């Protein structure tokens with residue numbers, strides 16, 4: 322690794338929008354000059370093949386807040402954030418040539434599309450510039466996992482194998498950073514190109530997500546330490562509404578304004594200081610689900626984006642039941658009270674509980690007979706916490722073409738509604754015509 326005698330290095334921020342526990346930043350910061358760069362990738366603001374703009378308003382707003390907060394953190398340390406709009410494979414090589422950059426540090430992503438970008442950039446760099454890859458988004462060390470052999474396709478097997486591995490401690494944020502090269506234009510948020518539409522805040526939302534690592538660390542502190550809600554996680558995790566039935570860390574974890582190792586570390590500290598019980602274990606268990614989908618994505622890559630998923634064949638013939646349309650599902654107009662309420666919540670807040678996601682995904686696939694990829698694409702557009710591995714991994718799982726050994730994971734919606742919303746409070750709150758009802 323080129324850690325010495327390098328004049329100018331670049332750190333390309335992607336889904337690691339933080340200064341705490343950021344290996345790429347720390348490694349690049351030994352240079353005399355540092356270029357911290359974030360690119361709004363033009364492709365993520367275009368429509369996909371189903372007609373959904375990949376990054377919808379909730380995530381876009383959250384992303385902008387996260388980027389601005391990162392800029393503030395970097396400025397506080399004597400640096401800045403250079404912001405561009407376009408394609409990384411053009412922007413980065415051109416910047417390297419213009420500023421004689423020695424090395425580009427970046428955190429490798431698990432999905433094929435992003436990996437393709439890394440290769441394209443690597444091939445177009447000027448002579449004398451190298452790519453330096455780290456992994457900032459994982460809980461465990463890749464080297465440790467690869468020593469265990471092939472990644473199992475079943476979560477339980479994966480968990481049993483990796484649970485005993487040590488989770489590296491998060492690394493501290495640098496206190497000072499090298500300045501930008503002289504004359505470098507920092508750029509600003511490209512609001513116009515992003516077609517930013519401010520989403521309306523809905524007071525019925527379980528939480529209002531604010532982007533950036535300050536808000537992330539605040540949520541971590543309040544959920545774990547102030548309210549000690551982690552001590553009851555196991556019993557509350559299937560909730561549908563409220564601030565603390567689950568951690569709500571997902572949005573910050575997804576764009577990396579929160580480090581998963583930081584979260585893990587805080588849970589362990591809490592266990593040592595207060596209580597170690599089924600709930601504290603279970604939150605760590607969920608972080609392993611996240612980890613599992615990241616490694617499974619690395620293993621299966623593009624297969625996660627085809628209708629037949631990892632199986633290579635359809636679980637059953639895919640055909641819409643009685644001309645069902647995805648818009649009915651999206652608009653919360655299926656006629657099923659529970660599904661409609663959940664879809665209203667998603668449309669108005671960009672978030673939905675894990676239980677809710679399982680129900681609406683199962684309904685789309687099993688009850689409506691629609692293509693799971695279209696549901697996953699809509700989630701990609703809408704979710705404030707969209708994460709490629711968790712989203713496509715879970716959708717494929719529910720659709721019976723992912724890593725679930727069972728091919729038919731059917732949820733009986735009526736039974737589930739009785740179980741998780743017995744007094745209909747959630748359904749009443751998110752009735753289409755409801756606006757300010759309390760849950």
Ligand SMILES: Cc1cc2nc3c(=O)[nH]c(=O)nc-3n(C[C@H](O)[C@H](O)[C@H](O)COP(=O)(O)OP(=O)(O)OC[C@H]3O[C@@H](n4cnc5c(N)ncnc54)[C@H](O)[C@@H]3O)c2cc1C
Pocket residue numbers: 558567568569570571572574575604607608610611612614673674675676678679682700704706707708709711712713715716719
């Ligand atoms: C169809 C479907 C689509 C999903 N899409 C996404 C997505 O795009 N982004 C996303 O982060 N999660 C996704 N999930 C997983 C899960 O629903 C969310 O992580 C969770 O609801 C987020 O809320 P929380 O942070 O309060 O979770 P908590 O219950 O507090 O869990 C803590 C953390 O563990 C991880 N986690 C929990 N459950 C899962 C899971 N099943 N798979 C992977 N990681 C998990 C998340 O990082 C989460 O923040 C999806 C689930 C389903 C069924």
